[in-house]
Amino acid sequence: MSQVEDCVNIINQSAKNFKPQVGLILGSGLGQFCDNIETQASIDFDQLPGFPIAGVGGHAGRLLLGRIGKTTVAVLQGRAHYYEHGKADIMAVAIQTLSALGCESLVLTNAAGSLMVDAAPGSIMLITDHINMTGVSPLFGAQGNQRFVDMVEAYNPLLNSKIRAAAHTNKITLHEGIYAWMSGPQFETPAEIQALKVLGAQAVGMSTVPEVILARHLGMPLCALSIITNFAAGMSPTLISHEQTIEYAKKAENSVKDLLSSYLKSFSEKEI
Numbered sequence: 571m572s573q574v575e576d577c578v579n580i581i582n583q584s585a586k587n588f589k590p591q592v593g594l595i596l597g598s599g600l601g602q603f604c605d606n607i608e609t610q611a612s613i614d615f616d617q618l619p620g621f622p623i624a625g626v627g628g629h630a631g632r633l634l635l636g637r638i639g640k641t642t643v644a645v646l647q648g649r650a651h652y653y654e655h656g657k658a659d660i661m662a663v664a665i666q667t668l669s670a671l672g673c674e675s676l677v678l679t680n681a682a683g684s685l686m687v688d689a690a691p692g693s694i695m696l697i698t699d700h701i702n703m704t705g706v707s708p709l710f711g712a713q714g715n716q717r718f719v720d721m722v723e724a725y726n727p728l729l730n731s732k733i734r735a736a737a738h739t740n741k742i743t744l745h746e747g748i749y750a751w752m753s754g755p756q757f758e759t760p761a762e763i764q765a766l767k768v769l770g771a772q773a774v775g776m777s778t779v780p781e782v783i784l785a786r787h788l789g790m791p792l793c794a795l796s797i798i799t800n801f802a803a804g805m806s807p808t809l810i811s812h813e814q815t816i817e818y819a820k821k822a823e824n825s826v827k828d829l830l831s832s833y834l835k836s837f838s839e840k841e842i
């Protein structure tokens with residue numbers, strides 16, 4: 571049996587007849603969102619073969635199954651990053667499992683540095699496209715023509731408009747822009763940030779893009795949010811640190827919670 575089949579069996583034992591409509595992957599410091607979930611089951615990643623051992627502070631490493639309003643959700647509280655193991659496909663089994671469980675779409679969140687002077691720490695940016703600066707892909711070694719994934723509209727326009735509507739309902743300012751994926755774990759140099767600005771990026775971070783590629787490979791529509799935790803290197807005298815990332819992700823937590831709750835509640839059973 572494959573690892574994905576094993577995971578599905580383990581999950582089905584904990585949450586019988588549960589089919590999540592939406593899968594969510596929560597980045598650093600965003601765990602509080604889960605307070606809004608009527609939880610049916612909670613499974614640690616180490617119980618699920620092939621799931622990552624989430625190792626970075628602010629990441630719980632747990633799969634929650636439950637509901638928000640009438641919408642059923644599967645939430646990955648925590649993720650692994652390319653920089654932890656040098657494996658771009660570290661999230662492959664987790665995302666394939668969400669798809670196999672029946673998730674019809676995904677929401678990805680991350681912490682990111684802002685390249686926009688008007689998007690300060692604590693604000694939220696809807697990712698409309700990305701630039702992969704790492705030179706690697708989670709699909710290295712994949713077989714078949716499906717690996718040549720179309721990445722146009724990878725960030726689904728219909729789901730993006732639902733996020734905009736949820737932001738409007740909650741009177742939350744929503745920035746929009748392009749996310750540049752850097753390998754990390756070191757933060758960028760000011761010269762790198764200058765270069766990313768020239769390339770057209772509005773935010774920079776160390777995650778999400780491999781998950782987007784994996785999800786698109788499976789044909790799952792998705793949307794993604796960056797929680798701005800700092801101005802990017804060279805834009806502010808404040809030293810960039812992981813502690814700052816966690817602190818500002820926490821400051822945005824309430825807005826993210828409201829935004830995602832409205833977004834998820836807006837799903838009728840027939841929609842993606």
Ligand code: HPA
Pocket residue numbers: 681682683684752757758774775776799800801802803810815
């Ligand atoms: N750069 C890269 N990753 C990040 C940043 C940043 O400035 N902030 C939070 N994650």
